[in-house]
Amino acid sequence: MIDDGKPIFVQIAEMVEDSIVDGSLPEGxxxxxxxxxxxFHRINPATAAKGVNMLVDKGVLLKRRGVGMFVAExxxxxxxxxxxxxxxxxxxxxxxxxxxxxxxxxxDVAALIRxxxxxxxxxxxxxxxx
Amino acid sequence: xxxxxxxxxxxxxxxxxxxxxDVTLSLEKDTIYGLLGRNGAGKSTLMSIITAQNFASTGDVxxxxxxxxxxxxxxxxxxxxxxxxxxxxxxxxxQAFAAARMFFPNWDQGLADDLxxxxxxxxxxxxxxxxRGQLSAVGVIIGLAARAEITFxxxxxxxxxxxxxxxxxxxxxxxxAEHPRTIVLSSHLIDEVANLLEHVIVLDQGRVLIDASADDxxxxxxxxxxxxxAVSGFTSGREVLHTESLGRVTSATVLxxxxxxxxxxxxxxxxxxxxxxxxxxxxxxxxxEEVR
Numbered sequence: 235m236i237d238d239g240k241p242i243f244v245q246i247a248e249m250v251e252d253s254i255v256d257g258s259l260p261e262g263x264x265x266x267x268x269x270x271x272x273x274f275h276r277i278n279p280a281t282a283a284k285g286v287n288m289l290v291d292k293g294v295l296l297k298r299r300g301v302g303m304f305v306a307e308x309x310x311x312x313x314x315x316x317x318x319x320x321x322x323x324x325x326x327x328x329x330x331x332x333x334x335x336x337x338x339x340x341x342d343v344a345a346l347i348r349x350x351x352x353x354x355x356x357x358x359x360x361x362x363x364x
Numbered sequence: 365x366x367x368x369x370x371x372x373x374x375x376x377x378x379x380x381x382x383x384x385x386d387v388t389l390s391l392e393k394d395t396i397y398g399l400l401g402r403n404g405a406g407k408s409t410l411m412s413i414i415t416a417q418n419f420a421s422t423g424d425v426x427x428x429x430x431x432x433x434x435x436x437x438x439x440x441x442x443x444x445x446x447x448x449x450x451x452x453x454x455x456x457x458x459q460a461f462a463a464a465r466m467f468f469p470n471w472d473q474g475l476a477d478d479l480x481x482x483x484x485x486x487x488x489x490x491x492x493x494x495x496r497g498q499l500s501a502v503g504v505i506i507g508l509a510a511r512a513e514i515t516f517x518x519x520x521x522x523x524x525x526x527x528x529x530x531x532x533x534x535x536x537x538x539x540x541a542e543h544p545r546t547i548v549l550s551s552h553l554i555d556e557v558a559n560l561l562e563h564v565i566v567l568d569q570g571r572v573l574i575d576a577s578a579d580d581x582x583x584x585x586x587x588x589x590x591x592x593x594a595v596s597g598f599t600s601g602r603e604v605l606h607t608e609s610l611g612r613v614t615s616a617t618v619l620x621x622x623x624x625x626x627x628x629x630x631x632x633x634x635x636x637x638x639x640x641x642x643x644x645x646x647x648x649x650x651x652x653e654e655v656r
Contacts, residue, residue, distance in 0.1 A: 278396055279540065
């Protein structure tokens with residue numbers, strides 16, 4: 235779960251963000267505490283706190299003194315916009331690099347994506363039809 | 365941050381052997397430190413000098429701003445769990461805990477009882493009849509339940525199986541979260557403890573090789589794998605810690621970080637980039653020193 239490539243506090247922040255993006259941590263709900271994150275991921279509490287503070291600085295989490303951390307209203311939209319912007323860099327770039335190695339053009343890749351998406355849809359249709 | 369331990373130019377020489385040389389460190393309050401290095405690097409010597417169980421040949425130690433030697437006020441705030449901790453011959457664990465309870469003002473009997481159950485420690489067997497793992501458990505329980513403001517664990521895991529070690533790490537984190545304090549953990553099982561550490565000190569042949577935050581150390585080195593000529597193109601002008609070759613493929617570990625642009629360039633050249641774990645970094649750096 236924790237890998238060596240990135241600072242752990244960044245990974246902790248991203249994992250909390252993932253839960254907000256996929257809806258398992260809804261806006262307004264209480265976020266896990268620093269100590270809960272530390273115990274769950276078996277990391278130093280100071281590292282977990284650094285990840286949480288990153289999200290507080292970003293406005294994704296709100297600190298309510300004496301009560302805990304809460305997901306800010308509008309946090310999901312902010313994160314979605316950010317993730318969509320990063321999508322091309324994170325996924326399309328490496329995809330095209332690998333395609334180039336294999337002698338596939340961007341058009342080939344686009345056709346592959348279209349047919350794969352189409353297949354999946356028709357596959358679901360067949361299953362529901364039965 | 366408050367500094368709790370300070371050493372300046374600390375040195376220890378046994379006849380011709382230099383155990384420590386010019387060790388200057390400051391350790392902060394409420395932080396978990398990893399004290400790493402090979403056997404004979406000086407880790408135990410350093411911890412025994414800080415806890416006034418050994419004398420420095422040169423230099424100076426301050427704990428809570430005071431000299432720890434014969435200083436009961438300072439010593440009662442520190443706990444040193446040695447790898448080969450000795451107990452009086454006829455002692456049972458219950459008696460060792462009773463003695464620790466008298467010595468450590470923050471002793472938590474509830475926590476000690478809890479840990480005895482977790483480690484399945486037989487309380488009424490004589491300590492010298494215990495297995496190596498059970499003996500280590502006695503030390504671990506004292507170190508945790510003492511809740512001393514500064515606690516040293518010197519390879520506390522000897523003989524503990526994987527389950528018991530995980531219990532130790534989990535209990536350490538849990539209790540540290542509730543009762544923050546300064547913990548110095550000396551270990552050879554670096555991969556197991558890496559994520560617990562906030563700051564890392566590496567000793568090598570008695571000297572401080574690394575004194576840095578754990579976050580800084582991740583990403584201090586990188587391994588690049590791929591076609592030999594492409595890899596050597598990348599490594600030229602960089603400090604190479606280690607290389608290995610298999611046919612046309614070379615794997616090189618170099619110091620330094622790689623930015624996003626360079627990462628793209630390397631990936632485009634067909635090279636794989638792999639992170640270097642704390643354990644690998646320490647192994648590579650301490651090996652390198654030896655070769656010199």
